[in-house]
Amino acid sequence: MDEVKRMVTEYVTREYLEEGDDRVIKEDTPLITGGIVDSFSMVSLKRFLEKKYNIQIPDADATPQAFDSINNIADLVTRFTKGRV
Amino acid sequence: MTDQLMYEDRLKGFDWSISEKELGYRKGDTINIGWHCSDRICKLGHGRKPALIWEDFLGTGKSFTYDDVRILSNTIARYVCDLGLKPGERICLFMDRIPELYIGFLGVLKMGGIVQPLFSAFGDESLWTRLNDAKTSAIFTQKKYVPKVRKIRDKLPELRHVIVVDAAGSPLKEGEHSFAMEEVPRVDHFDVFPSMAETPSVLHYTSGTTGQPKGAQHVHYSLISQYLTAKWVLDLRPDDIYWCNADPGWVTGTSYGIIGPWSNGITQVVLDSGFNTERWYAFIQKHRVTVWYSAPTAIRLLMRDGKDLVAKCDLSSLRHLCSVGEPLNAEAVIWSKEAYGLPFHDTFWQTETGCIVVTNFPGMPIKAGSMGRPFPGMTATVLDPKNFEQYDAPGRVGLIALRPGWPSLIRTYWNNPTGYANKFKNGWYVTGDRASIDKDGYFWFVGRDDDVINTGGHLVGPFEIESALLEHPAVAESAAVAKPDPVNMEVVKAFVTLKKGYEVNDDLELEIMNFIRKKLSPLAMPQEIEFVPSLPKTRSGKIMRRVLRAQEWGEPVGDISTLMED
Numbered sequence: 318m319d320e321v322k323r324m325v326t327e328y329v330t331r332e333y334l335e336e337g338d339d340r341v342i343k344e345d346t347p348l349i350t351g352g353i354v355d356s357f358s359m360v361s362l363k364r365f366l367e368k369k370y371n372i373q374i375p376d377a378d379a380t381p382q383a384f385d386s387i388n389n390i391a392d393l394v395t396r397f398t399k400g401r402v
Numbered sequence: 403m404t405d406q407l408m409y410e411d412r413l414k415g416f417d418w419s420i421s422e423k424e425l426g427y428r429k430g431d432t433i434n435i436g437w438h439c440s441d442r443i444c445k446l447g448h449g450r451k452p453a454l455i456w457e458d459f460l461g462t463g464k465s466f467t468y469d470d471v472r473i474l475s476n477t478i479a480r481y482v483c484d485l486g487l488k489p490g491e492r493i494c495l496f497m498d499r500i501p502e503l504y505i506g507f508l509g510v511l512k513m514g515g516i517v518q519p520l521f522s523a524f525g526d527e528s529l530w531t532r533l534n535d536a537k538t539s540a541i542f543t544q545k546k547y548v549p550k551v552r553k554i555r556d557k558l559p560e561l562r563h564v565i566v567v568d569a570a571g572s573p574l575k576e577g578e579h580s581f582a583m584e585e586v587p588r589v590d591h592f593d594v595f596p597s598m599a600e601t602p603s604v605l606h607y608t609s610g611t612t613g614q615p616k617g618a619q620h621v622h623y624s625l626i627s628q629y630l631t632a633k634w635v636l637d638l639r640p641d642d643i644y645w646c647n648a649d650p651g652w653v654t655g656t657s658y659g660i661i662g663p664w665s666n667g668i669t670q671v672v673l674d675s676g677f678n679t680e681r682w683y684a685f686i687q688k689h690r691v692t693v694w695y696s697a698p699t700a701i702r703l704l705m706r707d708g709k710d711l712v713a714k715c716d717l718s719s720l721r722h723l724c725s726v727g728e729p730l731n732a733e734a735v736i737w738s739k740e741a742y743g744l745p746f747h748d749t750f751w752q753t754e755t756g757c758i759v760v761t762n763f764p765g766m767p768i769k770a771g772s773m774g775r776p777f778p779g780m781t782a783t784v785l786d787p788k789n790f791e792q793y794d795a796p797g798r799v800g801l802i803a804l805r806p807g808w809p810s811l812i813r814t815y816w817n818n819p820t821g822y823a824n825k826f827k828n829g830w831y832v833t834g835d836r837a838s839i840d841k842d843g844y845f846w847f848v849g850r851d852d853d854v855i856n857t858g859g860h861l862v863g864p865f866e867i868e869s870a871l872l873e874h875p876a877v878a879e880s881a882a883v884a885k886p887d888p889v890n891m892e893v894v895k896a897f898v899t900l901k902k903g904y905e906v907n908d909d910l911e912l913e914i915m916n917f918i919r920k921k922l923s924p925l926a927m928p929q930e931i932e933f934v935p936s937l938p939k940t941r942s943g944k945i946m947r948r949v950l951r952a953q954e955w956g957e958p959v960g961d962i963s964t965l966m967e968d
Contacts, residue, residue: 319954320951322920332920333544335547335549335550336549337548337549337552340546340547340678346674347459347460349676349677349678350459350675350677350678350681351675351676352498352674352675352676353461354458354676355523355924356676356677356703356858357857357858357890357893357919357924357925357927357929358919358927360915360927361912361915361916361919361927361928363910364836364908364911364912364915368908368909368912373852375647380680380706381677381703382678382680385423385678
């Protein structure tokens with residue numbers, strides 16, 4: 318779980334914050350409601366998770382709430398990997 | 403009097419002078435949107451009334467009265483003048499939905515500047531394209547977006563000033579200024595620029611099929627349309643609490659997120675937060691929102707989260723609901739009636755029209771799935787696409803067209819008068835959308851008449867995406883088309899051929915998606931990339947997007963006699 322959080326935090330910071338943007342992504346930082354990741358960008362984040370963890374996240378589970386923080390994303394990944402990671 | 407008669411009554415003897423009279427405007431007078439949305443409301447005795455109740459995603463809130471808005475927009479106008487900026491210069495607002503954006507919009511107009519709002523999620527290339535075309539002189543932005551501006555600053559010689567509204571001691575470079583709206587001395591009196599009806603006011607960029615986005619240039623007289631359509635279609639009344647979901651980076655966010663409500667002296671609420679159903683309902687409940695202007699994409703997401711959530715909140719304050727951006731499907735109208743006890747009223751208009759032109763008027767019987775009927779004073783029709791003649795029988799699908807003459811139609815495209823002239827055929831302004839009209843005069847949307855992609859209510863030009871795709875080292879050729887999507891109506895799909903030495907794999911797809919997202923915007927990012935050995939082309943080598951689009955929509959491909967054989 319901690320490894321998932323670390324990996325996703327690193328990815329979101331690298332891909333969704335502009336170089337020079339000094340905001341720090343924490344485990345509970347609001348990503349969707351906070352405007353860091355929007356509903357369109359969620360698709361590429363979902364694709365990253367599916368590829369990285371070899372899972373398929375159904376659209377019904379890929380909700381803005383499920384992607385709204387590193388904690389929520391880690392829960393989602395863990396649910397689909399059934400604790401493999 | 404029945405509700406139906408309300409619409410019919412409005413039609414009788416309609417003249418835009420109704421709006422002029424209510425706004426105290428006479429032909430030949432000066433007219434300044436910034437003044438009308440702040441000073442005039444104070445002069446009418448409403449200075450202490452809340453104009454803006456704002457909240458961010460953390461729940462932090464601020465409230466501004468009309469007198470605050472008057473003074474703070476004066477403060478911004480004075481600041482901009484002191485920087486040496488002159489009337490007619492383009493001043494960009496590149497910010498999230500923070501108070502400085504709304505009040506800054508009025509401030510720029512008050513000093514005679516042309517305000518150029520841009521969506522803050524734009525990547526550096528989208529931003530550069532628009533600032534370069536407009537030869538923008540100054541940009542208001544937030545600390546977090548300064549890196550994007552710095553990335554392109556060297557290529558923008560006309561951009562003299564970068565104004566950071568939340569710099570708070572952060573190191574700034576030459577030509578960058580810190581301006582904290584609420585901390586600098588307030589300016590109670592400012593001599594508002596004496597703009598006339600035809601003085602340019604707002605420059606919104608909109609995408610087309612060919613070429614880069616075009617700057618749709620509005621004038622101060624647009625107020626006449628925006629004021630009255632906000633009052634009649636959104637049904638705004640003095641005690642309303644109004645919420646418009648649109649970002650002022652797009653035209654709905656300025657015409658009906660600033661000008662419409664504030665020229666009517668209405669209290670509006672703004673939530674600077676990404677989408678979250680529970681958060682939205684809590685916001686409506688907390689502020690007792692009465693009029694809500696939303697979009698089909700958001701409504702479909704609300705539908706997905708179900709009626710149980712609705713039942714958990716007190717949304718009884720809601721009185722009138724409207725929608726804009728893309729056609730509102732019948733299911734959404736029916737669902738909203740069941741869930742909220744009120745139907746969403748679809749409204750149709752464009753960046754170029756400046757105001758609502760076809761609509762489900764309050765009280766008018768709604769035909770679920772229909773766009774409604776023309777706003778009083780608008781002559782709307784559908785034209786035969788072959789000769790641009792009006793269809794005389796109901797039910798035929800043609801091009802939606804409007805007879806020019808209403809106040810808020812744009813006056814030109816910036817630097818592109820030919821593009822503007824091409825929008826007119828046989829004396830009609832042709833929207834580029836297709837519809838039919840039924841025997842009762844209701845319009846029924848069919849789709850675009852070109853390759854522009856309407857995703858989540860925003861138009862994205864395929865040319866801009868394809869040009870950006872070609873900048874990726876692996877991409878040899880590309881085509882961007884609309885693909886159907888249950889939430890966003892359409893999303894971008896890209897077809898790509900690779901250069902020699904590159905192989906198809908998941909990593910490359912994700913890399914290209916992120917490349918476009920960062921360069922252009924999340925809206926422009928292909929949600930799917932299909933790698934193909936070749937693209938369909940005409941014998942003259944032009945990529946035939948319509949063949950790919952038809953494939954995505956399961957439609958006939960039409961005439962392919964010019965298709966080049968491989």
